Amino acid sequence: MTEKPIKMPNYGRPRWTLSRYHRYGWFFISFAVLVLALFMLYPIISSLIMSTYSSRGMIQRFVGLGNYQRLLKDRVFLQALKNTLIFFIVQVPIMLLLALLIATLLNNKDIKFRGLFRTGIFLPAVTSLVTYSTLFKMMFSLEGLVNKFLLNIKLISTPIPWLVDPFWAKITVMIAMTWRWTGYNMIFYLSGLQNIPDELYEAAKIDGANAYQQFARITVPLLKPIILFTAITSTIGTLQLFDEPTNFASGGVTAATIGPGNSLLTIAVYIYNLCFKYMPNFGYAATIAYVIVIIVAILSFVQFKLAGERR
Amino acid sequence: MKVKSYFFRCVQYVFLVTAFVLAVFPFYWMVVGTTNSAVDIIKGKITFGDQLIPNLKKLFADYDVGRIFWNSCKVSILTLIGQLLISSMAAYGFEFFASKARERVYRAVLLTMMVPFAALMIPLFRLIVRFHLLDTHTGLILTSLASVFLIFFFRQSYKSFPKEIIQAARVDGAGEFRIFWSIVAPAMKATYAAAAIYSFMTSWNNYMWPLIVLQSNNQKTMQLFVSSLASAYFPEYGVVMNAILISTLPMIVIFFSLQNYFVRGITGSVKQ
Numbered sequence: 113m114t115e116k117p118i119k120m121p122n123y124g125r126p127r128w129t130l131s132r133y134h135r136y137g138w139f140f141i142s143f144a145v146l147v148l149a150l151f152m153l154y155p156i157i158s159s160l161i162m163s164t165y166s167s168r169g170m171i172q173r174f175v176g177l178g179n180y181q182r183l184l185k186d187r188v189f190l191q192a193l194k195n196t197l198i199f200f201i202v203q204v205p206i207m208l209l210l211a212l213l214i215a216t217l218l219n220n221k222d223i224k225f226r227g228l229f230r231t232g233i234f235l236p237a238v239t240s241l242v243t244y245s246t247l248f249k250m251m252f253s254l255e256g257l258v259n260k261f262l263l264n265i266k267l268i269s270t271p272i273p274w275l276v277d278p279f280w281a282k283i284t285v286m287i288a289m290t291w292r293w294t295g296y297n298m299i300f301y302l303s304g305l306q307n308i309p310d311e312l313y314e315a316a317k318i319d320g321a322n323a324y325q326q327f328a329r330i331t332v333p334l335l336k337p338i339i340l341f342t343a344i345t346s347t348i349g350t351l352q353l354f355d356e357p358t359n360f361a362s363g364g365v366t367a368a369t370i371g372p373g374n375s376l377l378t379i380a381v382y383i384y385n386l387c388f389k390y391m392p393n394f395g396y397a398a399t400i401a402y403v404i405v406i407i408v409a410i411l412s413f414v415q416f417k418l419a420g421e422r423r
Numbered sequence: 424m425k426v427k428s429y430f431f432r433c434v435q436y437v438f439l440v441t442a443f444v445l446a447v448f449p450f451y452w453m454v455v456g457t458t459n460s461a462v463d464i465i466k467g468k469i470t471f472g473d474q475l476i477p478n479l480k481k482l483f484a485d486y487d488v489g490r491i492f493w494n495s496c497k498v499s500i501l502t503l504i505g506q507l508l509i510s511s512m513a514a515y516g517f518e519f520f521a522s523k524a525r526e527r528v529y530r531a532v533l534l535t536m537m538v539p540f541a542a543l544m545i546p547l548f549r550l551i552v553r554f555h556l557l558d559t560h561t562g563l564i565l566t567s568l569a570s571v572f573l574i575f576f577f578r579q580s581y582k583s584f585p586k587e588i589i590q591a592a593r594v595d596g597a598g599e600f601r602i603f604w605s606i607v608a609p610a611m612k613a614t615y616a617a618a619a620i621y622s623f624m625t626s627w628n629n630y631m632w633p634l635i636v637l638q639s640n641n642q643k644t645m646q647l648f649v650s651s652l653a654s655a656y657f658p659e660y661g662v663v664m665n666a667i668l669i670s671t672l673p674m675i676v677i678f679f680s681l682q683n684y685f686v687r688g689i690t691g692s693v694k695q
Contacts, residue, residue, distance in 0.1 A: 137520030138516070140520060152535050155544075156535070159545055162546070231682070234686075235678070238675055240627070241628065242649050242650045250664075295446060365654075384631075387544075
């Protein structure tokens with residue numbers, strides 16, 4: 113990714129001076145730099161400063177690290193943190209493993225209708241987070257489609273309280289998320305798998321490696337950069353979970369509790385509530401936003417380490 | 424041995440078919456749902472009904488769907504044009520006018536990809552309020568103009584563009600902007616198409632930021648509309664289904680007509 117050799121190129125153009133070269137260089141990136149400075153850099157710094165203030169409406173008070181101390185005693189925050197981490201720990205590994213498994217199967221040239229399978233399994237990724245949440249909310253209603261199906265095949269004897277029970281509400285959202293994102297991640301793996309030469313697998317077969325060994329010793333190590341990429345993007349996505357919980361909750365963003373017993377309250381929803389639902393406390397909300405930044409940084413670091421050490 | 428491998432293949436097919444059916448079924452159910460009444464939907468009816476016309480009539484009579492759809496189109500297309508122009512230019516500068524200082528800027532830019540939107544949201548909101556852009560599409564579009572991912576994506580594609588062509592054009596006396604505009608950009612059509620799809624999909628499906636910026640009903644986008652319809656106290660599920668279909672249809676059409684670009688748009692960045 114990083115290129116070192118940066119020398120003044122000889123473009124053979126008369127009177128082409130270094131300063132002209134730089135002038136064009138800065139000009140081409142100037143618009144992006146301007147917009148990023150205004151809508152990216154400024155907010156990042158501003159919310160860091162904001163996190164040292166506590167505000168009630170218009171009144172602001174400097175509290176230093178007081179907001180960060182307050183976090184530890186804030187039970188709503190701790191619940192939101194717990195909910196978010198549960199989503200992350202349970203859903204992300206299952207989804208990525210499933211995506212990897214399907215991609216490996218679809219990479220096998222002996223399988224028929226590969227294009228059809230690929231298209232179908234990817235299709236959920238075109239839906240918006242709002243629409244698929246709404247769709248799944250209807251499918252998982254108490255007398256709805258899913259319960260009816262499970263009752264019919266005699267897998268369960270009483271309907272599962274999908275969206276009524278705190279435990280099942282989380283499960284429902286995880287099922288929906290897995291539906292939406294598995295095919296999306298699969299596409300990354302498929303494009304990575306195409307770069308692995310078939311000869312490698314042929315050689316492994318001759319040496320007597322079975323399917324599992326091929327998967328664990330060839331596929332996973334060679335796909336490591338892509339697995340890392342999907343793991344980190346999924347981490348960032350899951351820690352910011354907002355659209356799904358608010359649209360699964362009956363009553364939407366304005367509902368008193370997000371999911372039964374606040375079981376779907378995530379950190380991002382809590383930030384929204386602190387800013388736009390209750391009396392706004394931007395300082396405290398910014399503090400919580402920075403907690404997400406810190407968690408993302410830590411988790412990404414751990415994932416990098418994990419990927420690096422197993423070499 | 425033969426029997427075992429045959430069995431193994433069967434298991435693979437069963438697995439793939441199950442995954443396929445589970446992935447596609449909700450789309451079928453969405454289409455069926457547009458023709459059913461609220462009660463039938465909530466009870467999980469999976470066959471076509473006769474409520475399509477009443478549902479549609481209700482949807483179009485009670486809400487200004489045309490306007491909402493237009494709002495979504497307008498925001499997504501204007502964002503797309505801005506993002507493509509700004510990101511492709513920036514990537515061009517970073518790649519073809521490389522220098523130590525600009526490389527440092529590039530790395531700092533990439534780093535911001537790791538910052539979650541939640542951390543930007545509050546200052547962005549205050550910025551919008553200060554510039555009196557609350558509840559305007561301008562505010563929504565302006566704040567979405569820079570896409571770090573697209574800068575990265577364009578730069579990755581430029582890497583494969585032969586630098587000799589640019590040199591040759593310079594020798595022939597073409598100006599820098601002409602080289603960018605009429606030599607490099609037209610040659611990278613596939614990249615632009617992929618980036619366009621990515622950009623359009625992201626803003627079309629965006630929910631959280633529009634929810635914060637847009638407040639009045641006649642500014643709303645499709646996603647906000649679907650969300651508010653579905654979270655009513657007594658949702659008209661048949662009507663909701665039609666709204667869902669209308670909001671998803673553009674993406675499905677784009678997907679099937681430009682499938683290869685679409686996939687490239689998503690994976691282009693990770694190909695080594």
